[in-house]
Amino acid sequence: MTRKLATVGGAILLIALTASGQEHKWAGRALNETEWRIHEELAMLPFHGVFETLDFELRDKTVVLSGHVLRETVKINAERVVKRLDSVETVNNQIEVLPPSRQDDAIRMRVYRAIYETRSLEHYGTRASPPIHIIVKDGTVTLEGVVDSEEDRTTAYLKAVKSAHHVVNDLRVAPEE
Numbered sequence: 001m002t003r004k005l006a007t008v009g010g011a012i013l014l015i016a017l018t019a020s021g022q023e024h025k026w027a028g029r030a031l032n033e034t035e036w037r038i039h040e041e042l043a044m045l046p047f048h049g050v051f052e053t054l055d056f057e058l059r060d061k062t063v064v065l066s067g068h069v070l071r072e073t074v075k076i077n078a079e080r081v082v083k084r085l086d087s088v089e090t091v092n093n094q095i096e097v098l099p100p101s102r103q104d105d106a107i108r109m110r111v112y113r114a115i116y117e118t119r120s121l122e123h124y125g126t127r128a129s130p131p132i133h134i135i136v137k138d139g140t141v142t143l144e145g146v147v148d149s150e151e152d153r154t155t156a157y158l159k160a161v162k163s164a165h166h167v168v169n170d171l172r173v174a175p176e177e
Contacts, residue, residue, distance in 0.1 A: 033087075035058050038058065038082055039056075041082060042078055045074060045081065047074055048074050050112065050130045050132070050133055050134060051108050051133070051135065052068060052069045052133065053068055053145075054067040054069070054078055062088075062090040062091070062092060063090070064091075065079060065092065065093045066094045068095070072097050075095040078095060079091050079093045098135075101136075101138075104138070105136075107136045107139065107141060107164050110164065111160045113163075114159040114162060115132055115156050115159050116130070118159050121152060121155060121156060130145075139165065139166060140167075140168065141160055141167045142167075143160055146174045147173060147174070148173070157169040157171070
C-alpha cells in the first residue's frame with residue numbers, strides 16, 4: 001500500500017511539475033523529462049540505501065546503469081524499472097554487486113556513525129534519501145553523493161578517515177542556485 005501511495009504521489013508530482021513547465025534539477029544539473037523519470041524510478045527502488053549508489057547515463061534511447069549495490073535484486077529491479085519506460089529502448093546494466101564481507105560491513109557501520117552522528121553533518125541523515133553514500137569494497141571506502149558545501153565535503157572525509165584506512169572522497173558540492 002505504501003509503495004502504491006509513493007508511486008501515485010510521485011506521478012502526481014511529476015505531472016504537476018510538467019504542467020507548470022518547471023525545469024527538473026538534481027544535484028545542480030538540469031535533467032530532461034526522460035532523465036528525470038529515470039532518476040525518480042531509481043530513487044524509489046526498495047532496498048536501495050546509503051551503502052549503495054545507482055547512476056545512469058542516457059544516450060539517445062539507451063540507458064547505461066552503473067554504481068554499486070549490496071543485493072543482486074536491486075541491480076535486477078533497477079534494470080526492470082528503467083526498461084519499462086516508454087522513452088527507453090535498451091538498458092546496459094553495468095551495476096556491480098559488492099561481494100559479501102563481514103569486514104566491509106563493520107567498516108560501513110563505523111563510517112556511517114562517524115559521518116551521520118557528527119553534529120555538523122547529522123542533518124543529511126534526516127533526509128528521506130541521505131545524500132552521502134558510503135561504498136565499501138575490500139576495505140576501501142568511497143564517499144559518493146552531493147553535499148551543500150566544501151566544508152561538509154571535507155568534514156565527511158575526515159570523519160571517514162578516522163574510521164577506515166583507505167578513503168576516496170568523490171563527494172561533490174552542489175552548485176549554488
